[in-house]
Amino acid sequence: MRMPAPDTDLMARKDEIVRALRRLVPGEGVIGDIDGLTPFESDGLSAYRQRPLAVVLPETTEQVRAVLAWCQANGVKVVPRGAGTSLSGGALPLQDGIVLGMAKFNRILEVDYDNRCAVVQPGVTNLAITQAVQDDGFYYAPDPSSQIACTIGGNVAENSGGVHCLKYGLTTNNVLGCEVVLMSGEVVRLGGKGFDAAGYDLLGVVTGSEGLLGVVTEVTVRLLTRPETARAMLLGFASVEAAGGCVGDIIAAGVIPAGLEMMDRPAIHAAEAFVGAGYPMDAEALLIVELDGPEAECGELIEQVTEIAQARGATTLRVSGSEAERLGFWAGRKAAFPAVGRISPDYFCMDGTIPRRQLPHVLTEITALGVRHGLGVANVFHAGDGNLHPLILYDADQPGQLERAEAFGADILRLCVAVGGVLTGEHGVGVEKRDLMGEMFTETDLACQQRVKCAFDPDLLLNPGKVFPRLHRCAELGRVHVHRGRVAFPELPRF
Amino acid sequence: MSEIAAALERPTSAEGVLEVVTRAGAAGGSLEVVGGGTKRGIGAVQGAAGVLSLDRLNKVIDYAPEELVLTAQPGVTLAALEKLVAAEGQMLPFEPPHLTGLLGSKGEATLGGALAANLSGPRRVRAGAARDHLLGFEAVTGRGELMKAGGKVVKNVTGYDLSKLMAGSWGTLAVFTEVTIKVLPAARTEVTMLWFGLDDRRAGEAMTQAMRSVAEVSGAAHLPSRTAARAPLSGEMSVTAFRIEGFAASVVARVDSLTNALAGFGRADQLDAVHSRAFWNQIGEVAAFHGDPRPLWRISVPPACGWQVGEAVRGEGLYDWAGGLVWLLADNGGDVRPAIRALGGHATLYRGEDAGFEPLSGAHAALSARVKAAFDPAGVLNPGRMT
Numbered sequence: 001m002r003m004p005a006p007d008t009d010l011m012a013r014k015d016e017i018v019r020a021l022r023r024l025v026p027g028e029g030v031i032g033d034i035d036g037l038t039p040f041e042s043d044g045l046s047a048y049r050q051r052p053l054a055v056v057l058p059e060t061t062e063q064v065r066a067v068l069a070w071c072q073a074n075g076v077k078v079v080p081r082g083a084g085t086s087l088s089g090g091a092l093p094l095q096d097g098i099v100l101g102m103a104k105f106n107r108i109l110e111v112d113y114d115n116r117c118a119v120v121q122p123g124v125t126n127l128a129i130t131q132a133v134q135d136d137g138f139y140y141a142p143d144p145s146s147q148i149a150c151t152i153g154g155n156v157a158e159n160s161g162g163v164h165c166l167k168y169g170l171t172t173n174n175v176l177g178c179e180v181v182l183m184s185g186e187v188v189r190l191g192g193k194g195f196d197a198a199g200y201d202l203l204g205v206v207t208g209s210e211g212l213l214g215v216v217t218e219v220t221v222r223l224l225t226r227p228e229t230a231r232a233m234l235l236g237f238a239s240v241e242a243a244g245g246c247v248g249d250i251i252a253a254g255v256i257p258a259g260l261e262m263m264d265r266p267a268i269h270a271a272e273a274f275v276g277a278g279y280p281m282d283a284e285a286l287l288i289v290e291l292d293g294p295e296a297e298c299g300e301l302i303e304q305v306t307e308i309a310q311a312r313g314a315t316t317l318r319v320s321g322s323e324a325e326r327l328g329f330w331a332g333r334k335a336a337f338p339a340v341g342r343i344s345p346d347y348f349c350m351d352g353t354i355p356r357r358q359l360p361h362v363l364t365e366i367t368a369l370g371v372r373h374g375l376g377v378a379n380v381f382h383a384g385d386g387n388l389h390p391l392i393l394y395d396a397d398q399p400g401q402l403e404r405a406e407a408f409g410a411d412i413l414r415l416c417v418a419v420g421g422v423l424t425g426e427h428g429v430g431v432e433k434r435d436l437m438g439e440m441f442t443e444t445d446l447a448c449q450q451r452v453k454c455a456f457d458p459d460l461l462l463n464p465g466k467v468f469p470r471l472h473r474c475a476e477l478g479r480v481h482v483h484r485g486r487v488a489f490p491e492l493p494r495f
Numbered sequence: 496m497s498e499i500a501a502a503l504e505r506p507t508s509a510e511g512v513l514e515v516v517t518r519a520g521a522a523g524g525s526l527e528v529v530g531g532g533t534k535r536g537i538g539a540v541q542g543a544a545g546v547l548s549l550d551r552l553n554k555v556i557d558y559a560p561e562e563l564v565l566t567a568q569p570g571v572t573l574a575a576l577e578k579l580v581a582a583e584g585q586m587l588p589f590e591p592p593h594l595t596g597l598l599g600s601k602g603e604a605t606l607g608g609a610l611a612a613n614l615s616g617p618r619r620v621r622a623g624a625a626r627d628h629l630l631g632f633e634a635v636t637g638r639g640e641l642m643k644a645g646g647k648v649v650k651n652v653t654g655y656d657l658s659k660l661m662a663g664s665w666g667t668l669a670v671f672t673e674v675t676i677k678v679l680p681a682a683r684t685e686v687t688m689l690w691f692g693l694d695d696r697r698a699g700e701a702m703t704q705a706m707r708s709v710a711e712v713s714g715a716a717h718l719p720s721r722t723a724a725r726a727p728l729s730g731e732m733s734v735t736a737f738r739i740e741g742f743a744a745s746v747v748a749r750v751d752s753l754t755n756a757l758a759g760f761g762r763a764d765q766l767d768a769v770h771s772r773a774f775w776n777q778i779g780e781v782a783a784f785h786g787d788p789r790p791l792w793r794i795s796v797p798p799a800c801g802w803q804v805g806e807a808v809r810g811e812g813l814y815d816w817a818g819g820l821v822w823l824l825a826d827n828g829g830d831v832r833p834a835i836r837a838l839g840g841h842a843t844l845y846r847g848e849d850a851g852f853e854p855l856s857g858a859h860a861a862l863s864a865r866v867k868a869a870f871d872p873a874g875v876l877n878p879g880r881m882t
Contacts, residue, residue, distance in 0.1 A: 114703045114799035137709070159652045166649070172656060173627045186858035193797035195619055195819045196663070198841035198853035199863050199881070201626055204659020208652050228709050228752075248561045254584055254680035293711070294752070297745030353648045355562050385650040386562075422646040423653045433653075440653055441643070448642045449655045451869035455862065467654070 001048060001406070001431055003465045006096035010075065011053060017076060018054050021098070024066040029104075031055040040099050043084040043091040044146070045432055047348070047402060052079065052093035059104045061179065061187065061217040067100065068215065069185025077461050078183070080211040082123065082154030085146040087349055088430025090158060090210050090466060097464075100215060102153050108132050109218070115193045116223045117176055122153025122216045126160075129221060138223040141168035144426070145334055153216045159208030161426030163259045163333070164290075166384035168224070170426065172207040177220035180206055180213075183457040193220060205452060210428050211463040213456040227292035230258065231302060232329040235309045236283030236316030240264065243285035244359040246312040247383045250289065253308060255301055259290035260384030261333050264363065267340070267378040267391070268332075274339035277332030280316040287383065288329055336380045337391065344376070344393035348405050352416030353425035356386045365415055366390055373408040375401070387425035388416065414439055429467045437469050446470075450477055502545040507552065509633060509641055509672035515547050516670060516875060517639035525878045528666035530570055530605030533595050534612060537843070538665065538851035541879035547670065549607055556673060560585055563649055564630065565678050569607020569671035576606055586681040589625045590616030592779040598846065599786070607671045613663030616779035617714035617738065620706065620798075620816050626662035628677045634661065634669035637871020647675045660866070667877045668870035682740035687714070687771040688753055689764045692732040695719055695812075699802030701760050702817040705737050706798070708756035710749045714738030715817035716778045719805065722813050725783045735760075738775055781822045783813055790847030792831055794821040796840030807834040852881050 010017075018032040031037055032054045042049045053076075058064045071078050077097030084091050093099050105121035111133055112118065118129060118140070126147040129140040143162035144150055150160065155171045156178065168174070177191030190203040197203065206213050237243040243262055250257065263271065263279075263286045272279045279286055287309075291301045302319055309317055320326035332339070340347050354362050363379060370377045376393040390412055394405040413423050413433060417440050423433045437446060446468060453460070454474035464471055504515045504526075519526050524544035529535060531550060552568035555576070559565075560583040567576065573593055580586055591609035595602070608614075615624040631645025644657035661668060693701060698717040705712050716736050723730040739749045754763060766774055777783070784791060794804055801818020810825040825831060825847075832853060835842045841853040855863055 112799075113707055115797045116706060159656065161650060161652075169623065169627065170650065170652070172659065173623055182858070182862070186862075188857075188859045188862060190859075192839055194795045194840055195798070195816055196613065196624065196795050198843075199855045199859070200668075200866055201613070201659045201663050202859075202862065202866070204626060204656055204662075205866075207659070208656045225707060225709050225711075251563065251680070252561050254683065256680065293741075294709070294745055294748035296748040297742055300742050300744045353646070353650050355559070355564075355648060357559070357562065382650070386648050387650045421648050422651040425648075425650040426652055428652055429654065437654065440646075444640050444642045445644060445654075448636060448640065448870070449644070449657065452655055452657070452660070452866065455865035455869045 003050070003094065003431070004471070006094070010096050014053055017074070020070060021054060021056055021067065024070060025056055025058050025063050029057045029059065040081070040084070040101070041093060043086045043089060045087055045089040045092070045430065047346070047396065048089050048092050048431060050093045050095055052099045053095070053097060055099045055101055057101045057104050061181065064100070064181045064215055064217055065185045065187060068181055068183050071098065072183050072185065072459060072461060075459070075461070077464055079463050080157065080215050082151035082157070083125065083149045085150040085154065086158060086428065086430060087351070088424065088428040088432040090428050090430040092431055094465060102151065102215070105153070105217065112193065113138065113223070117193055117220050118223055119218065119220050120152055122156070122219055123151050126150050126152055126155055133223055134226065137226050139226050140221055141174050141224050142171050145337065152219050152221065156207050156216050156219055157209065157211045158428045159426070161387065163261060163382060165382065165426070166260060167256050167258045172204060174222045175203065175207055175219060176222055178203055178206060178216050179218035181215045181217055183214070183459065183462045191220065210430060210467050212453055212467060213462070229295045229298050230290060230292040230326060231298045232320045232326040233289040233302065233305060234279070234316060234318040234329050235287040235289065235314045236280035237285045237287070238283070238313065238315050240285045240363050241360045242312050243287055244356065246287060246309055246314070247356060249308045249312065250305055251384070253304055255304060257289050257384060258292040259288060261288040262286065262381040262383035263333065263336065264379040266376065267336055267380050270339040270343050270378055271332035271336050274342055275331045275335050277328055279332055283315060288333055333380065340378050340391045340393065345395040345397065347394065348392040348409050349427070350390045350392065350409050350412050351387070351424045351427040352413050352421055353385070353387045354416050354419050354421035356383065358419040358421070362388065362415060362419060366412055369408060369411050373404050375404060375408055382425070385425070386421065410436055431466055434467060435469050447477060503548060504545060505548045505551045509635070512547070512552070512635045512670055512672050513639065513641050516635045516637070519545060520637070520639050520873055520875045525875050528670050528877055530608035531572065531602040533593070533600040533602050533604045534598060534608060535600070536598060536850055537845055538880045540877045543878055549605070549671070552672060555579060563678055564647055564675060566647060566673060566675040567606055568673055569605060571606050572603040573606060573609060574603060580678050581681065584681055585678045588618060588622040588677070588679045589628050590618040590779060591625060592616050594780065596785045597781045606674060610662050610674055611664065611666050611671065617716060617775050617815055620715055620819070621711065621713040622679070626659050629658040629662050629674060630677055631675045632658060632661055632671055633673040634671050636669040637873065637875040641672070642669070645675070649677050665877060665880050667867060667881050670876065683742050684746055684768050685738055685740040685771045686746055686750060686768065687766040687774055688737045688739070688750065689766065690735045690757065690760050691764070693735050693760065694733070695802040695805045697760065698733065698735040698814070699799065699818050701735050701757055703799050704756055705753060706817045708752055710739060710753035710756060712737045712753065713740045714775050714778070717814040717818070718783065719812060721811050722783050727777055727782050736774065738771060778815055781813060784822060784824055787824055790825045790828055791845045792823040792825060792842050793845050794823055794831070794835050794840060794842045795819060796821065796835065796838045800838050803838055804835065807838065
């Protein structure tokens, strides 16, 4: 994994840059010393580290505006950061760039139940939004596993998902508006409290743009009323095929569960050893099916799912009888990543999406690929929407294992694309999948995306080195004639 | 479309679309892009040298009900698609209105047109908009490039979400040649609850309370007495309506929830499933305003202040989306946009002199112009629309 070559002339000006930034963000808001920078050198993709030139922690939109305008005028690159929980390296710093940390934007500005929305600053954590409104019977639906730490600004940048996406959508389906500062320092408001906005849906493009288009300084999120009840079912199966068939049958019956998760045997065992959730150790595949709504609806759907699961030969079938038991069913799944972290020194979490009917084939192939690369793998799976999270087990201290894990991961994602799926369902491209973009997109496809980047950030100063395997200068891109997916300048360096 | 036959292009493949756009661009010309041509009057295209119709790109490419995904060419009609998914017990969750009756247009509304206009029906309040259901697409940009974005699975964040940009871009950035949408199981049953005689403000309060309740309503609309008096309802007083869809036991339970939540608004009547479906079709299609020649505005505001539109602008209103969408027949020809902007909303003139879109300003306008140029720098596609 290579990043763009750093600008050594610019790095030599570090002291001058830090001084200039301190004039814009006074007090403790600019970090330039090595000890202070170290906590920012990585994000949730901890395999990659890079100390930035400086870290700036602004507190107001005006400061963000001033910092970005100054950086644009002085050619300084900017990496925006929320809580630094990205699993794709979205907040990985650049040696010749600053990190713009939005943690101090941590206030909930307005809760508007009549319009069922909340206006919050980007550094507010995902869970804090729900906590602020839950006593009034509301919640914010997207719930990434890192929700206790990850920020809503980062969620917007990554279009984060969670276990309830199938029924309630990703971040993009739950955000109504944003205030965004462009690299030029211009401030634009996209969307608001209404159901749509005038002009192009730029809010929809900024959401999931991985910090390459603008810095979000305010977010209006949709609030939902909390369902009267939620009940979970734990279903064990003797084969992945049977579990996959059960998922297909549930959806074919017209049931869209609030959550529909699958774990394979290694993931079941790791989770059970970690939290003792009471998972069946003899099962090859485990489903967690969550149903929510009025009590009457849950009851009716549980009966339906029970019949379907029995017809598919479920070996375990338990229904939560209390809220504590429901949370217990989820405990193992929600802790699957740290649980795997306990059985392996390091792991890579992959994030492809596949058409669900391909699941048995893809899991068989992943097992075969693991044997070929000499590495273990545990699979957790948002089964309802086909979003697969293979956790590749490796030991970074063993020479060559990191590289083998990277190669294994790339093979898995190629497999996802080959069966009609995509590289990433919810974690983002970042640096992790950047060089695989060509597996899914032609040069023409990527040129169209990059021209959007140029419309927002013509000097390519915002989070460069992420998402695009090859970043063309914008003036060049306008002239590049892409013919049948082949670019005119194949000799341009890849990084 | 015989009156424009001289300049009409009707390709049957993506390559054909590419050829037409490339030829128009090379000649310094421009194209009006149409599906069924039913919404041509809105923000009318000016001075296009030719018309590119997608009506012959009308095939369903792949439909896997169990994957909740459907891939089709843009010219497939909504009517054909609705029939296809209904046969599998599924639906287009965003319930796109056809609007042919409202706009008095001939021809059939198409999937590509509904997506390009980001048209969503009453279920918008619960299920999301057209933009939320466009998973991926293939298109020809104004530069004459055949490109794709998004994917054919329900969950995907690979690359920029250009599907959102295309939805609601009215054919000004690129021409769809294939789209993939998310579909969902259709509700087993539905009922509609009706409250009569509420004034606009009380109706607004009722809709707000309904949306705040656990009744999970999938439609919330209000017809003031003047609007309710018109055909097809021909009622004697205002009507405020809520739809509840789902499994039978759930519908019964949620009818109770809503009854309790709105106890302060008097007794409610109910429509059974058959009449409920007909009623919401009339709301989505704005049937009450068919055939009226007055200027027709589509107004989007924060839902809780929807009722204030009727105070800000003189005319007859129909409130959908719990007040977030207001169709307004204006009594006179003036611009309602300043009054609507003051409410935090925006307005599109669907019918009338210079029918068209809310103008943008400042950095937002400049950014939007750069996005247009990114896809169509020479202005080949739908010149004059959305500007």
